[in-house]
Amino acid sequence: MSLSSAWGPTRVPTTALLTDHYELTMLRAALQAGTANRHSVFELFGRRLPPGRRYGVVCGVGRALRALRAFHFDEESLRFLLDTDVVDQPTADWLADFRFSGDIWGYPEGEIYFPGSPLLVVDSTFAEGVILETVLLSIYNHDSAIASAASRMTAMAGDRPCIEMGSRRTQELAAVAAARAAYIAGFEATSNLEAGRRYHVPTRGTSAHSFTLLHGDETEAFRAQIAALGTDTTLLVDTYDVTNAVRTGVELTDGKLGAVRLDSGDLALLATQVRALLDSLGATQTKIIVTSDLDEWNIAALSGAPVDGYGVGTALVTGSGHPTCGFVYKLVARADTDDPGAPLVSVAKKSTDKVSVGGRKFALRRFNDRGVAELELIGIGAPPVGDHNDRELLVPLVQGGEILVEEDLAAARERHRRSRAELPLEAWKMSRGEPVIDTAYLDEHGSLDNPYAPKL
């Protein structure tokens, strides 16, 4: 998939105004003060997981890199910024020439993350780094929230496929990003056609009650659907009476009906009854797809029921109670002068709460000798050398402004599957708990207190 086709008919010519006002006024002040070109390192990270969650899933990397590529200030944007006095003329001139020319490292897409994991490290001038804050956070906070919820759902579904059907319950373009994130986290397909076109996520559909109600009776409706879509279609059987509808669907297809969909009622009970009915009618190959306010707990609760697939909507696109990750983007180091060779000094907010750890980070995941993850090791300076079984988590994404990574979703999806499989088994628990592995901090002098550890 080329980048140009990735934007497709909903191409966004510039992403540069998906930005908070204050980034450009800080830029304006720093340009005037002569501090804008100080070598700076920004870090994108989360202080904690949502309460009770065991792990998080990094998502949005590919979308963020595309947004970076489209991040330039065109004439209309600059005119708006000048007319509203957000920027002055020297700042507008600087923005007109802006193309990001720095380096970015990050956790690859689909990877697992924990509290404090440095998901992105942006190494550039202050000016170049500060104006990316909002667009990077928007993409990471949304996409990772969806992928983190989706991963719990696919974990609970096991071998049974999950289909993303939540477009109608979230903003229309967030829906496209949500379908992408769900696919990375193991969903098999989406109902969202734009996600199919833009990202090649497989699309699936069943039928709505309106289609049945349009016709004189269920037989007429099912006959019309089967005539157009074949016997392998999925019939929605709960408009009037489920038993009658299942019988009708089986009769019209000579027992070769692809699937039935149950969208209301007690799904475990209904699925058991419908399975028995289908089998008694000889439709032993007909599958049962359930939908209706499913989340990871309901999916787990249905594991004993004869269900062949889950359609998940609202809970998926709203992050199952946690629609945002709470990632922040902080300056962690900067030079004292604008000499490009000046040494970096660690910086961090000091007062009261919301502290962060200054300094440019490395990040490793440490595994035991059975290959099970046991520690997220984050530090400042060079990573420790030794015979530990560690994986470096930060990979180069952008170098000198050039985007290095362009992968299709299958790669991120496979990375997620493997990375989740490395976690301790407690990661699969749906009950509330702590992150399944600890985060530890190191500096040149040894271990540091974990500033994000819960206060006991």
Place this chain on the structure above:
Amino acid sequence: MSLSSAWGPTRVPTTALLTDHYELTMLRAALQAGTANRHSVFELFGRRLPPGRRYGVVCGVGRALRALRAFHFDEESLRFLLDTDVVDQPTADWLADFRFSGDIWGYPEGEIYFPGSPLLVVDSTFAEGVILETVLLSIYNHDSAIASAASRMTAMAGDRPCIEMGSRRTQELAAVAAARAAYIAGFEATSNLEAGRRYHVPTRGTSAHSFTLLHGDETEAFRAQIAALGTDTTLLVDTYDVTNAVRTGVELTDGKLGAVRLDSGDLALLATQVRALLDSLGATQTKIIVTSDLDEWNIAALSGAPVDGYGVGTALVTGSGHPTCGFVYKLVARADTDDPGAPLVSVAKKSTDKVSVGGRKFALRRFNDRGVAELELIGIGAPPVGDHNDRELLVPLVQGGEILVEEDLAAARERHRRSRAELPLEAWKMSRGEPVIDTAYLDEHGSLDNPYAPKL
């Protein structure tokens, strides 16, 4: 604001694939069965408010009408749909010619709604109405969720301004829609620049900790900000020590500092201390803006503190616990044949839960003689005639495919302000409760049971 500039540099050439797969396969089956052209009425409504909420706010009307205008299947979309066998050639041919040619009525933007309120009534053929389901629901479910939360926040803030700052915590284009929705519900401004450019929402900014940390010390940072942005700027004073920072800001501006921003700590206590300090330094006109995980309850709790404005982020863009409204889009009536003059027959799903009320609705808000809203009156057939003080809630939005309504945000914002002011005082309560007025149903024969009333 013209429609063309409304799409601006993030123009979406087509919204037609912001659609669920099944809508096009239902269309395909209905075209083949000869039922696609039956005169049909679809209704968009919510069965209930989020638990505990007293009222909801209709939002997304203007965006939905623009999405309708951009809803056409271009060559690339059709190629995708044919290549993936979502549609066959006759369906693709039908889609290639598609322009919505029906009528749409709806609650105007900014109006209050209650359980069962028919927010949109789409009168067209089945084919034309069915394919709009997802894009209409996506826009209404998102924008109304944000506006409903925002309205509670501005109600609690009273005369103090609320500024929307949540872009970083939601998907990057959902952020633009959220800023628009917040403005309609009474927010004064947004940090989101694209919302400024696209919708003319006023934009505001303060400063980030990174700007302070970039500089050698706070004095240097504040001096740079004041030099570029003037003394009327807002200084962020909690990077190191709030007291020192406030003193520095006042000294550098000779007491003429515009505002200080507090972004952490105990905001009520801090605001009181900072107000006393500012006053003791003679900076009696300097305002105090607070931010940091504010929601409607925190805003209410700060009503006694000397605060001059609230910056609201995460809670706003995530709908303060309810990121989606749960609106559905249901076929409520259709003809038995494709004769355009054939009479409409009410239809509704019958089995188990998720019932709806068939039939094409009218909707009135009834007021007592003091002008206070007392009933949402919904019915089938002609509205009752009498000397009641009623307002018709459904206004024509689209007629014969032509979009009739194009209003700027100020009109919707003013409508919201007035409509909220008509509600009983209980609407202002932050405690959980029932909708502040009841919904009642009428048909030609008199009153109906309310199918959405909570089961006692």
